[in-house]
Amino acid sequence: xxxxxxxxxxxHILALIxxxxxxxxxxxxxxxxxxxxxxxxxxxMGMLKKAxxxxxxxxxxxxxxxxxxxxxxxxxxxxxxNVVEENELFSIHDKPHPDCVxxxxxxxxxxxxxxxxxxxxxxxxxxxxxxxxxxxxEAKESVQ
Amino acid sequence: xxxxxxxxxxxHILALIxxxxxxxxxxxxxxxxxxxxxxxxxxxMGMLKKAxxxxxxxxxxxxxxxxxxxxxxxxxxxxxxNVVEENELFSIHDKPHPDCVxxxxxxxxxxxxxxxxxxxxxxxxxxxxxxxxxxxxEAKESVQ
DNA sequence: ACATGATGTAATTGTTTTGGTTACAAGTAA
DNA sequence: TTACTTGTAACCAAAACAATTACATCATGT
Numbered sequence: 063x064x065x066x067x068x069x070x071x072x073x074h075i076l077a078l079i080x081x082x083x084x085x086x087x088x089x090x091x092x093x094x095x096x097x098x099x100x101x102x103x104x105x106x107m108g109m110l111k112k113a114x115x116x117x118x119x120x121x122x123x124x125x126x127x128x129x130x131x132x133x134x135x136x137x138x139x140x141x142x143x144n145v146v147e148e149n150e151l152f153s154i155h156d157k158p159h160p161d162c163v164x165x166x167x168x169x170x171x172x173x174x175x176x177x178x179x180x181x182x183x184x185x186x187x188x189x190x191x192x193x194x195x196x197x198x199x200e201a202k203e204s205v206q
Numbered sequence: 207x208x209x210x211x212x213x214x215x216x217x218h219i220l221a222l223i224x225x226x227x228x229x230x231x232x233x234x235x236x237x238x239x240x241x242x243x244x245x246x247x248x249x250x251m252g253m254l255k256k257a258x259x260x261x262x263x264x265x266x267x268x269x270x271x272x273x274x275x276x277x278x279x280x281x282x283x284x285x286x287x288n289v290v291e292e293n294e295l296f297s298i299h300d301k302p303h304p305d306c307v308x309x310x311x312x313x314x315x316x317x318x319x320x321x322x323x324x325x326x327x328x329x330x331x332x333x334x335x336x337x338x339x340x341x342x343x344e345a346k347e348s349v350q
Numbered sequence: 351a352c353a354t355g356a357t358g359t360a361a362t363t364g365t366t367t368t369g370g371t372t373a374c375a376a377g378t379a380a
Numbered sequence: 381t382t383a384c385t386t387g388t389a390a391c392c393a394a395a396a397c398a399a400t401t402a403c404a405t406c407a408t409g410t
Contacts, residue, residue, distance in 0.1 A: 063367070063368090086356095088355090088356065088357090089356080089357070090355095090356085100357095101358095101359085104357060104358065104359085105358090105359080107358095108357090108358070108359085118357070118358095119356090119357080120356075120357045120358065121355085121356050121357060122356065122357080123355080123356055123357085124356095153368095155369095
């Protein structure tokens with residue numbers, strides 16, 4: 063099991079749009095950097111657009127960020143690309159036997175724990191922004 | 207995307223073995239409580255056995271916990287049933303273009319963040335034991 | 351107006367994972 | 381021996397992913 067790479071690609075796309083501001087980042091160009099098909103990029107960019115993170119116009123090459131780098135958290139991207147449903151990171155077997163002490167109670171016992179675990183994970187993304195990503199990339203670049 | 211219910215079922219199995227100590231919990235019996243096939247239960251119990259959490263003997267019905275309830279964390283179970291690989295909760299697109307500023311650095315920038323998020327999630331399970339689960343179930347039971 | 355090139359989106363495909371199912375070898379015990 | 385259990389292997393349908401192809405639609409420059 064693994065969470066879709068749409069999330070990583072989404073971060074890649076947004077960072078690239080910013081670091082490549084001077085020229086238009088077409089889906090073809092981004093696809094070259096990500097190393098995938100342009101249609102895949104357009105699909106993910108569609109999600110980012112729908113979430114209000116970027117502005118794109120049909121027919122015109124490129125996209126721009128809707129907000130400041132520091133105003134876009136990784137959690138925003140995570141939600142935009144829809145890689146994990148709300149409180150459904152962990153699946154629970156359904157219809158455990160209601161006549162059994164464990165079967166009757168296991169779901170309500172486990173659910174809040176799974177929710178807490180998912181929240182702990184998501185909080186990491188809430189505390190990081192695209193600015194952190196871009197600055198980290200720039201720092202690595204300046205060293206080389 | 208969702209993490210396999212093997213984890214939830216693993217917790218269910220162990221809690222049931224404990225709460226049903228007085229009689230032997232055969233795979234058939236457990237399957238009834240979980241509401242699935244006995245072969246599925248045996249497969250998961252094989253993982254729990256391999257991880258040293260339970261003791262089972264071929265041919266003889268039932269299983270017993272290898273350690274005290276308080277000595278078995280949810281993280282132990284999580285690892286035992288192998289639902290998420292080490293540091294691979296999030297997948298990252300591979301072979302981004304090395305001639306691109308973003309493509310060259312994105313992986314090393316994102317990886318530690320993804321690891322931190324996964325760790326935050328796993329820590330929740332490290333801080334909970336089967337004892338917490340069983341006590342919670344017993345508490346619910348005593349109210350009814 | 352028209353050609354060019356871009357985005358938006360649907361349909362298809364191969365691969366992998368999941369959970370369920372059947373079957374059966376091998377062990378245990380009355 | 382008989383009955384029951386665990387341990388596995390094999391197989392299947394369904395779902396998710398990422399890649400790919402195709403094409404409608406839009407924008408722009410000549």
